Amino acid sequence: MSTFEVDVNGRRRIVAVERLPQGWFKVTVDGASTMVDVERVGQFGLSLLFPEDGHLSGTVQLAPAASAGERLAVWEGISVPVTLNGRRHASTDGAGGRAKGEQKIVAPMPGRVVRVLVSEGDEVEARQPVVVIEAMKMENELRSPVAGRIREVAASAGTSVEAGRVLVVIE
């Protein structure tokens, strides 16, 4: 049996995978187990069947996303970020909690910083605008992907930034 920490949409779950003799898997998510028949389809797809759970069927695509180590899961037209934190550490107690660690907000394209809406130490909510950047002649709000506290503001209004430049760090 292998155990993984998986963050889906910013929510951490503990996933234990055990292969059963007949080829199915017993997968336990946050303590609840289910039987899964899985097949790879194409480069990034997994077809899941739940033979003991109403014969439910579904396909999840897990393709690498722009940020290294992150995958973008696609399910019925909805895509959500997924990260895998590897084997469960004995000290981890984050089951069911919010994902921990810092989040960097980077410029997704070259542009000019128009406004910085937060200061170090501010508490922000998920999806709260933090920086406004002008690119392609349109102003775009950059929002925090998570709730947290601003640890660092590395951008100032009026400066030009390259794509990938870190603007704000949230913890």
Place this chain on the structure above:
Amino acid sequence: MSTFEVDVNGRRRIVAVERLPQGWFKVTVDGASTMVDVERVGQFGLSLLFPEDGHLSGTVQLAPAASAGERLAVWEGISVPVTLNGRRHASTDGAGGRAKGEQKIVAPMPGRVVRVLVSEGDEVEARQPVVVIEAMKMENELRSPVAGRIREVAASAGTSVEAGRVLVVIE
């Protein structure tokens, strides 16, 4: 510079590839050279531009085919088999000639051999029917992919065969 033997649609060509300083390639096919700007697209695609040859553009897909070592090139809806025989051997004189070597005709599906239309030693033309196999309740003619001589007949009428079973060898 690297030189390859490439069989396209059963026709062998000598292809020499040389990278030029500006990133383009000088590619020589059977002695005639052309300038090529190439980009990979997706898993199997190559976008080719010929900047000194009327700015021609085209995409070739080169995906692995059922037979090991063979690729199926797709060009504008047409697919043709391609094999790569590696570095040119000093002794090879097959430039422009027909591909050499034996060809095996295998059963593409489980079925029953209905008729064998050739005998050992027969000369066959490309696409000449050699074996008739019944599967899915339909009779299907298996044809020789190349012109050649029958070296071996390993099938006999009335027997059942598995998919992949060698029926006839042509040299």
Place this chain on the structure above:
Amino acid sequence: MKLLIANRGEIAVRVIRACRELGIPTVAVYSDCDRAARHVRDADQAVHVGPSPAVESYLRIDRMIEAAKATGADAVHPGYGFLAENAVFAQACADAGLTFIGPTPKAIERMGSKTGAREVAIAAGVPVVPGTDAPLGQHATDDEILREGGRIGYPLMVKAVAGGGGKGMREVRSAPDLLAAVRTARSEAGSSFGNTAVYFERRLLHPRHIEIQLLGDHHGTVVPFVERECSIQRRHQKVVEESPSLAVTPALRERIASAAARVASAVGYTNAGTIEFLLDQDGSFYFLEMNTRLQVEHPVTEMVTSEDLVHWQIRIARGEKLTLDPAHALTPRGHAIECRIYAEDPDLGFMPSPGLVRGIRPASGPGVRDDSGVTEGFTVPVFYDSMIAKLVAWAGNRPAAIARMNRALAEYEVLGIKTTIPFFRWLMGQQDFIDGRFDTTYLDHVLADRDESFSALSEPEEQRIAIAAGLDAWLKSASSPGQASGSQPANAWKTAARREALGG
């Protein structure tokens, strides 16, 4: 309603799409080799029904009923092929309290016998191809067979009473060949349909295959649609269908459609069905048979009439009234052509070419509809019909539809296996096809005379592919770990194959 699709591949995907649009949950069934098939993944639920051979899975009536019970499905769509025209299956659904999306078991049985269907047509005043009235049973003597053949005249067709899809069918040009043909047809029919009865029909010399789609509701309404032209056949199997037919005038359309409606009404037909006719060169038409199910070529009708036949099938089964305007159903908007894309190698006598689909990029854009049933990573199995997609082009008129089909075929990419796309590219360029000069004998004749490959490329095109292969090898060797650029190119594809085998 929750609907179980007792089928696989592209038709199962087609039905699932309709259900999603109507808000109906779906249940797929699958055999061993179809575990990762698209229809399994697209459905809300999926039930394994047996090993790969169809007789052990998709033809198992008991397993279908069990799968419906296990998932709470209360309706069944049979698709086409497999159990679609099996009256016993339709009855088993009814007995299990499941709504069968199709006609009644009685209608299936009545029209499923070719000789029985001929009787219905004759009674409805619809002309049939001259032929034997009663089937020739297993015990008919050689003398009886030869006498009956002589009465019909040669050439004639020997047909299995329970036949379909070109199986159990033989053409006989003169009396000496008759007995052998009857034996072969019987043997095929026995193994395919479990019924060795055959009958004879006169062989028309240059007939077109014209068919009328129709819908019937449970309130006595039958609506026939504009004809489909299905004369492009290889060994009695349709490969290209279109609507409307160049050979059918509006006046003739009225007459054929009304004949079709009379036959359907005569058996109180409900749901979707198709009546096939042969159209002779002199404009006379003859009832051929009825298909008591949806057809592969239903999209061309949908495209020229703006109706959704699968939606209607479900609505009719729910008891809804057919509210569509009969005049509208007979008035084509523009022209639609369908090509059946098979996993077959047209250059090796259309041999099935099953295998791993390494990638698929269907054609798209204006006027193009792709109903494909496979995705990247699926292995086309050897066990079933090898059609992987129906590609349909619509345009304001037939020449524009052909031009669009050509465009669509050129942009359609299927990687890793051979398909019939090169054959269709060739066909769309044939002057006889473009001019509409064809009948059901056209394709077999042209193919018999033809020796060139459908995949022939020009010298510059072959050179370009050679260039691509050389560059591919160069780039692969340059990116191989632990190798200097181009040092060991000979192994480039082998190294790549190892990596690909490792990768997901």
Place this chain on the structure above:
Amino acid sequence: MKLLIANRGEIAVRVIRACRELGIPTVAVYSDCDRAARHVRDADQAVHVGPSPAVESYLRIDRMIEAAKATGADAVHPGYGFLAENAVFAQACADAGLTFIGPTPKAIERMGSKTGAREVAIAAGVPVVPGTDAPLGQHATDDEILREGGRIGYPLMVKAVAGGGGKGMREVRSAPDLLAAVRTARSEAGSSFGNTAVYFERRLLHPRHIEIQLLGDHHGTVVPFVERECSIQRRHQKVVEESPSLAVTPALRERIASAAARVASAVGYTNAGTIEFLLDQDGSFYFLEMNTRLQVEHPVTEMVTSEDLVHWQIRIARGEKLTLDPAHALTPRGHAIECRIYAEDPDLGFMPSPGLVRGIRPASGPGVRDDSGVTEGFTVPVFYDSMIAKLVAWAGNRPAAIARMNRALAEYEVLGIKTTIPFFRWLMGQQDFIDGRFDTTYLDHVLADRDESFSALSEPEEQRIAIAAGLDAWLKSASSPGQASGSQPANAWKTAARREALGG
């Protein structure tokens, strides 16, 4: 004819498809970052025209003309955006002997000035939104600006005379905000269009955006089409368009279409163009502006009228007469809806989300049209508009078209980057959208009030994704070379990333 497409992305692909159907060879142009773009690969020839920033490539008139000369192209299609409404470009094409697929330079110039276009409409007897007749030049004093604002009344819109696409546009609710808004609009307009002139228009409170597509030939015929409803806008940018509009009766359609035709005829308009109107709640409509080019939303018109607008553009430019039936062009068949799929993250304020497309499986099947411009392996660049596809659903009526769009969105897979698909899935389920209760202010209002993610999944759905991720890691570690099954799963995705980086 050989046609150069002075554009990129999905519209270039759209034009190439039309050319292939008409047998016309095509020339693509590309900037540095578009070397591997689909339009480059689909064209017969492709010419590099400069670095990635549009001003150095796609906006370079000289490079376009040079590319045409170098390849022997004799016609130019400008698409939309970039040089499509640039009279200087149209004139440069004419001067170089190239057929410009669009209106005359004079018509572009005349209708390109928003105040000039208002004058044309007024002269043609078509009502315009009350506003300033002459633009406010760079030297207008604060007093003059405030006086003019008072005359129009608040709320009002400040608009750039040369504007378009929501740029150089500001809403002003009361007098104190006017001067600042004029300054901002001028600054945006100056950097976007090189022209700082602005004018004021009264802000209607709840207008719908209704527009009329039209075609004009070189023989004096102008044909208007059934309206498009484009009120679903985010920050003045259309995101969903449909045809017909629920708010337009056949009688109103006749009146708006005839007003549009009068405006076009007044300037001797040729080729494709669109006249935009605001429709007030009381049924009055006002001329807003004219777009002298093809529009992004042209497919919805094509789907409900069965006409191909790009084919017509080319045929008109060749001198052909507009032979289509005007009554037919005004009679919609069913209902069509288009969603503009952008590479944007709707959960982060619709931030552009450029990057590598790891895979794309567009929706398909009955009634669905996908015009996408990217393929697997293409990196969506940061330099241009981030629209990657137009997805269109057609059905017999609006509820069925919405249901079909929902089905299509759910089956559309774009891997590796975020797109606006989740936003559209949400929108298609909003009761106000379903009921047609919306105007141009609807979407911004709803979005301002909304705080939830568009990508929210149910608990079971999130669990399923977690299960997939765990199984993916397990399978990857099991297939890693030199590792026992599951022994070091922590590194599974990193190992996979290395392999993916190595692979082609």
